[in-house]
């Protein structure tokens with residue numbers, strides 16, 4: 001096929017769009033692949049669509065290879081199924097909600113678990129129908145708080161989402177592993193490096209879950225990896241906690257006056273001055289810092305939670321958010337922030353700078369008499385028998401040697417503290433290194449949550465009704481186009497990997513002579529006849545500088561320039577990535593391009 005630039009619906013731009021921060025966004029707009037329609041919402045132009053379709057095709061082939069079948073749901077959906085699973089509420093402000101002329105509620109689907117579950121329920125009823133894997137490549141709508149970086153975080157975007165249906169856990173494991181394999185092959189064929197990392201299941205519930213992160217400095221996700229092969233997103237990292245300690249012989253806790261020590265640093269200084277240890281100085285890690293957070297529940301209600309962590313560790317709100325769900329009265333998207341002065345004032349037991357454990361128990365310890373019960377969670381390092389310097393819930397006082405379990409209890413253990421470079425991997429595979437990445441795909445075992453909520457059952461071998469177990473698997477298709485552009489560019493433009501490039505070769509007619517144009521046209525025809533996709537720059541009155549500039553901006557991996565060299569019977573073959581150019585005789589040009597393309 002030949003695409004002629006004289007008639008292609010394309011206008012390249014010299015200036016970066018003003019709202020663009022990252023290279024992929026700038027270049028995809030400048031090279032005429034996409035145009036912004038509204039914040040986080042994009043129009044696809046012919047060249048962009050061509051890349052998008054190639055990405056989709058690779059995904060379709062790998063889905064077919066594991067036996068998944070393609071379907072297509074509407075994006076506009078009625079509220080009811082999402083009410084049954086409570087996601088109408090849980091999705092919070094991220095959901096685009098609308099009404100029809102009769103006032104009935106609808107939504108633009110952010111993801112389609114409900115609809116797939118109901119469709120299978122509608123049509124299937126026996127274990128003999130399973131396993132089943134179905135998928136779609138569909139627009140998704142999420143009113144993201146911060147649409148960002150062009151296609152990387154859109155409010156309308158394309159996702160490939162698949163769902164597996166099995167009668168038992170072993171079946172789900174097999175379906176999950178099949179998808180995992182397919183995802184690794186998809187990203188390999190796309191030429192996009194990904195690291196599968198352990199993830200928390202988040203709002204979807206379920207158990208086993210992995211994200212496929214593409215390592216890049218502009219990524220919004222932080223993940224960790226060890227030299228020994230452990231990889232997890234920061235939310236999912238579990239702390240290597242010390243063993244519980246026998247506290248039978250530990251001395252009793254004592255309360256000390258520690259005026260003017262509202263921060264960990266001032267407290268450690270004061271402790272070393274007034275209560276020095278014989279063996280070593282006190283450090284921040286000996287203190288228990290009690291951080292008060294305010295949670296806004298999906299119902300709008302504001303609730304306080306105190307998290308006790310070693311004083312040398314900061315609380316990471318993303319980790320708290322990912323892990324706190326189990327301790328809250330209702331599920332769904334929550335707001336999370338440090339408690340305000342007003343929050344603290346409402347509960348007189350919360351003495352700023354001197355907060356200690358005990359506020360959660362029905363029998364308050366130390367100065368917390370009269371305290372309203374506040375949810376109290378601790379870091380995994382707060383093991384039974386560990387001994388702490390911590391607030392006494394009285395202004396200007398701390399308690400020394402307060403022993404976990406003996407002197408205070410907690411409502412739960414939570415992974416809430418920051419993960420640091422050098423922390424140990426939970427599987428014993430060595431120290432962790434931090435990296436940034438973009439989430440390209442996500443697979444998880446949903447289990448029976450949706451099937452139970454929507455009553456998807458089949459008859460098993462013994463004629464008994466059993467709840468189906470499901471998996472859900474997503475790839476960000478438009479995000480993949482952006483990530484590919486991000487990973488493959490230089491300061492002159494895009495450099496597509498062959499598998500997704502909008503064409504195999506970009507033929508440029510440079511100069512004015514009639515022979516140049518007729519030879520270039522002839523070569524374009526021959527290349528097309530040889531089965532290659534050709535972009536042919538046949539624009540008659542455009543300068544060589546502009547033509548070369550556009551060829552480099554557009555990013556087709558092979559450029560064939562027909563110009564002055566023709567007088568000597570040669571054309572120039574250029575590799576966009578390496579910049580290497582060579583002259584080849586006109587008669588050998590087609591073979592040389594084919595060799596480059598096959599390479």
Ligand code: ATP
Nearest residue numbers: 151152153154157159439440441442474475476479
């Ligand atoms: P993120 O953490 O980046 O917001 P997510 O965990 O909400 O993503 P999933 O619900 O797991 O996303 O969706 C599956 C895939 O869809 C993601 O792995 C990602 O590649 C893609 N995706 C999600 N949100 C967006 C978006 N706003 N724009 C483009 N692609 C997205």
Ligand code: MG
Nearest residue numbers: 211439441442
């Ligand atoms: Mg995800």
